[in-house]
Amino acid sequence: MDSRVVGIPEVDGTEQVVVVIDVMRAFTTAAWAFHRGAAKIVLAADEDEALAVKAGHPGWLALKDGASADGFDLVNSPRLIQEADLVGRTVIQKTTAGTVGALAVVEAKLALCASFAVAGATARVLTDTGTDSVTFVATGEDGRAAEDLACAEYLDRLLAGNRPDPGPYLHRAATSPAADDLRGGRRRGAHPADVELCLEVDRFDFAMKVGLEEGTAVLRPLRTRPDAVSAADRAR
Numbered sequence: 607m608d609s610r611v612v613g614i615p616e617v618d619g620t621e622q623v624v625v626v627i628d629v630m631r632a633f634t635t636a637a638w639a640f641h642r643g644a645a646k647i648v649l650a651a652d653e654d655e656a657l658a659v660k661a662g663h664p665g666w667l668a669l670k671d672g673a674s675a676d677g678f679d680l681v682n683s684p685r686l687i688q689e690a691d692l693v694g695r696t697v698i699q700k701t702t703a704g705t706v707g708a709l710a711v712v713e714a715k716l717a718l719c720a721s722f723a724v725a726g727a728t729a730r731v732l733t734d735t736g737t738d739s740v741t742f743v744a745t746g747e748d749g750r751a752a753e754d755l756a757c758a759e760y761l762d763r764l765l766a767g768n769r770p771d772p773g774p775y776l777h778r779a780a781t782s783p784a785a786d787d788l789r790g791g792r793r794r795g796a797h798p799a800d801v802e803l804c805l806e807v808d809r810f811d812f813a814m815k816v817g818l819e820e821g822t823a824v825l826r827p828l829r830t831r832p833d834a835v836s837a838a839d840r841a842r
């Protein structure tokens with residue numbers, strides 16, 4: 607499969623099949639939100655939009671990155687989301703990199719949002735579509751974030767039909783500046799275990815697809831082949 611990796615500034619709207627990657631932390635957090643029962647995630651461009659959407663939909667929960675703020679219910683932390691009861695809830699997510707990247711490609715023919723937690727399922731969805739070309743958007747640091755590039759390269763190897771050892775890719779993510787900042791307590795709205803959760807490969811057996819629903823960008827889980835069982839599930 608032909609592939610290329612771009613940063614958000616290079617997205618030009620011509621992408622057909624896209625995987626938007628944010629390992630730390632937007633799309634690890636989103637995957638955990640679905641695992642905790644969220645029905646859908648509405649992506650907001652900024653904090654004001656997130657709060658405006660919430661105001662129009664009583665019962666929806668607003669999530670932002672960085673420190674929490676008035677009106678927000680959740681932060682962009684997989685470890686903290688792990689404790690949230692989100693069964694049937696709609697979450698409105700706003701982050702600095704991941705959700706911005708997803709909004710930039712929301713009109714693509716197929717747009718998936720990915721992290722290591724859903725890597726295998728993401729590759730299976732792409733393979734099943736029969737597409738011969740994919741654009742990876744590495745959302746962090748204008749396309750230079752080591753953890754997102756490592757995940758893109760890992761996905762690329764999966765799509766090539768290989769069974770790559772995730773170890774070296776995870777090592778690059780684990781030693782990235784983002785991981786260092788999170789471990790060092792230099793990011794707000796974080797938990798010390800966030801990095802560890804962002805480095806779990808195939809924690810979940812669903813991919814995540816973003817698309818427009820009545821003009822709104824919505825992220826939903828996309829189950830893959832029924833026989834697909836995550837590595838984490840196999841280990842249990």
Ligand SMILES: O=C(O)[C@H](CS(=O)(=O)O)OP(=O)(O)O
Pocket residue numbers: 628630631632633671672682701702703704705746793794
């Ligand atoms: O929450 C995150 O990890 C980042 C924002 S910050 O760098 O922590 O301020 O957002 P994301 O879009 O998930 O990369």
Ligand SMILES: [Mg+2]
Pocket residue numbers: 628629630631632703704745746784
């Ligand atoms: Mg990030």
